[in-house]
Amino acid sequence: GAVVSQHPSWVICKSGTSVKIECRSLDFQATTMFWYRQFPKQSLMLMATSNEGSKATYEQGVEKDKFLINHASLTLSTLTVTSAHPEDSSFYICSARGEGGWPTEAFFGQGTRLTVV
Amino acid sequence: GQQVMQIPQYQHVQEGEDFTTYCNSSTTLSNIQWYKQRPGGHPVFLIQLVKSGEVKKQKRLTFQFGEAKKNSSLHITATQTTDVGTYFCAGHNNDMRFGAGTRLTVKP
Numbered sequence: 223g224a225v226v227s228q229h230p231s232w233v234i235c236k237s238g239t240s241v242k243i244e245c246r247s248l249d250f251q252a253t254t255m256f257w258y259r260q261f262p263k264q265s266l267m268l269m270a271t272s273n274e275g276s277k278a279t280y281e282q283g284v285e286k287d288k289f290l291i292n293h294a295s296l297t298l299s300t301l302t303v304t305s306a307h308p309e310d311s312s313f314y315i316c317s318a319r320g321e322g323g324w325p326t327e328a329f330f331g332q333g334t335r336l337t338v339v
Numbered sequence: 340g341q342q343v344m345q346i347p348q349y350q351h352v353q354e355g356e357d358f359t360t361y362c363n364s365s366t367t368l369s370n371i372q373w374y375k376q377r378p379g380g381h382p383v384f385l386i387q388l389v390k391s392g393e394v395k396k397q398k399r400l401t402f403q404f405g406e407a408k409k410n411s412s413l414h415i416t417a418t419q420t421t422d423v424g425t426y427f428c429a430g431h432n433n434d435m436r437f438g439a440g441t442r443l444t445v446k447p
Contacts, residue, residue, distance in 0.1 A: 266427070267437075268434060319435075327387050328384075
């Protein structure tokens with residue numbers, strides 16, 4: 223199956239700093255990437271959808287200035303949590319999908335556990 | 340926008356009993372996918388259903404897609420302790436939205 227690599231797998235940062243999370247598709251071209259947030263024992267909440275070369279589409283209630291998403295190439299998307307606060311602590315996970323060819327389903331990265339202290 | 344509802348939220352069964360989780364979408368879907376997430380892990384793709392009324396089987400797991408392509412179910416026959424985890428459906432159109440998930444626990 224397709225491989226999506228997400229880095230880092232965990233990060234601890236101080237309140238007020240910014241954190242960048244990378245999501246890479248290793249063996250296919252990901253025209254679309256999805257970013258999710260998951261609180262403990264809850265489902266994955268879609269934050270934004272990004273298509274390569276265009277601005278991300280954010281879900282209602284997600285601050286685009288706080289969660290910066292860049293999808294500059296067909297194999298890399300980044301999520302930057304700016305001026306992080308303790309309430310931003312969560313599990314962030316990306317998924318990538320090819321278009322028209324393979325794969326048609328979305329494959330997930332391993333996730334990033336962010337702790338803001 | 341599209342919403343995907345999933346029930347039940349929790350299911351605790353005795354090993355050997357059957358288990359079913361149901362998903363319902365507010366809109367017609369192009370396809371629906373099922374994922375399993377073990378505690379501490381990330382969702383792992385199980386299967387994709389595309390056709391109206393489609394039924395697929397993977398060993399003890401049976402997946403169904405409704406005729407209207409708005410609902411789906413996952414049925415596990417004779418659960419085992421290895422089936423423990425949270426099962427998510429994901430409705431797919433332009434984006435992919437997950438149901439709330441059903442957390443399955445199995446008592447040996």
